Amino acid sequence: MPSVTFKSVTKRYGEFVALRDLDIEIGDREFLVFVGPSGCGKTTTLRLLAGLDSVTAGDIYIGDRRVNELASRDRDIAMVFQSYALYPHMTVYDNMAFSLEIQGLGRGDIQQRVQRAAQQMGLEDLLHRKPKELSGGQRQRVAVCRAILRNPAVFLMDEPLSNLDAQLRVQARAEISRLHRELESTFVYVTHDQVEAMTMGTRIAILNQGVLQQIDTPQAIYSAPKNKFVAGFIGSPAMNFFDGVLVEMADQLWFKSDALSLPLPPTTSAQYQRYISQRVICGIRPEDIHDARYLPPSIVTAPLKGTITHTESMGHEVIVYLALGDGQSCAARVDRRSTLALGDRVELAVNTHVLHLFNSHTEEAIS
Template sequence: MASVTFEQVTKRFDDFVAVNNLNLAIEDGEFLVFVGPSGCGKTTSLRLLAGLESITDGQICIGDRRVNHLSPKDRDIAMVFQSYALYPHMSVYENMAFSLQLQGVNQTEINKRVQSAAAQLGIERLLQRKPKELSGGQRQRVAVGRAIVRKPAVFLMDEPLSNLDAKLRVQARKEISKLHQDLNTTFIYVTHDQVEAMTMGDRIAVMKDGILQQVDSPGNLYNNPNNLFVAGFIGSPAMNFFDVEQTTNEGEPCLKLGENLISIQKYLPQFIVDGGVTFKDRPLTLGIRPEDIYHPQYLPPDIPTVAVQATINMIEMMGNELIVYLTTAEQGEFVARFDPRATVKQGETLDVLWNVQRLYLFDREMETVIA
């Protein structure tokens, strides 16, 4: 096992900066997930750690070793790729044993490690099959097993579940999380799927345009995003955003949301200092998550709300909830998660209720949260 440290790591491809001054410390035994949209630098960061790309500036340490100039085979890491990269002419056993044979490990130890990994992953009966005889989920297990037998200090996984169907992805997420618990080894995982990130990671590193936006636990990332990008990327459906104006009502500071006035003193008192608002004269964006918008018939008790009249554009029945897309003349489009018992229909206009104790405020120009 080993910790991993990125210190001011930058990677340039000619004039394009793929990773920009990345500083990140990953603890020994931690499950860290890199997440972000395509082209954000998450896979490049993983490849820099693996030694598959050279670093332009900065340094990477695995444990106490600086590994910038070490070849991949000398870094004590094992990597699982999106494509699985199995040798088609080899059996499952041979695929799993191959790296150990290259290292000169004796055959008795190879047999022991392969059998142990196969039992751990439930693929003992597949050891004599070729990759073409396996399903996608089975190939994914073989690729993970090939990494396990090496007993690396760090496991690197680059979108290993993206080729699986939805049901298999859920199953594989559980298997990889359990594997991490059993091995108690450092895992670094790359995905574009924020659901994978939220369900698997001890911490999540959110990236955009090569820059680390925020690194935190899944709960803190969801409840306390530090900028508009993180707030909009983490959560499905995404957080709703609205431009709001600062105003006063009988001398009391308020936010103007369409025809509604939201008292800052009453609902956002953390922004009042010495009788004035901390964000005076700053352009504001208000955020609210879909689950904090309610159908009027199914409002939980003791929740202060503001009513917003909206028209239903589309409804998605999810079984345990309704995803409802709405629009207003003042706020534009937004999405809500309703109780599945709610009776709604496309084209209907109703007053939906927003929980004013679950509002987020961002500086519209800086795109940062107002704290």
């Protein structure tokens, strides 16, 4: 039984459609991550589920109960907001203990649970402070702790880690994933950080302008994005896109643009047949463009010529930016031993077995 269901849910603010016809089933104990650019409707979705806003059309179910008219407090959810909403006059301890007191737990029990949660989130030294005496990241962690302590059926988290520094973020990410495994509750998590989405989600739902683009496992979304938007949104640096034509020469299909000539794997020719002589978009992930001197074993490649305009050495890899003949630029993630340098005219190697083709008009993946 799915624990949360959206059925054709639409939310309008006046004329503006913040969420359009959303259909999603979130499984019991799933960790579903909503991602998408700013303003795409992520917070709106959570607010509707939390009962802080009402739907314009459609139905929301928690378990098999329709909750459209159910008050927020009766939905058995806990929400960590983008703007954490702590009680300013209470200490960290009291902020965390509050919901347990309402539940009528004994003093000793409350103390034990608060201590344990505080320890998990690295807050044990801050329990006596007031929210205004905390950094943004510390406040966020208090808000996460407070939600954990309520132990609801469904956790809703809206960018709970956005104020943490890089190192704490990595820690807190692992911590929240662990909590999810331990608590056996359903998590609905909002972020615009794709690393969080990829590493934490059992599935990812990608929204754009209030419309669900794709929902699937992180791996499936990365390797088989349904459209150009998803392909460009997930992955960093973003996928490179080239406008061109699909042509057939001597029983071989090619993608051709001004800068590129890529033979397509014979295994894919059936699926591309009806696009022969038509304009298509070819997507190539930066990690599928290699320094020809450091090729992974047994891949099939085609050359890509250009001039290096910028390099970023990341330690474990080098990102190089390339100006191609036609004025287009593209990014490649090459081996860390690579010595490609600014101004070099180079011939890189494109792995032709992992190309992504999109219909030029609809921008849907061709598969």
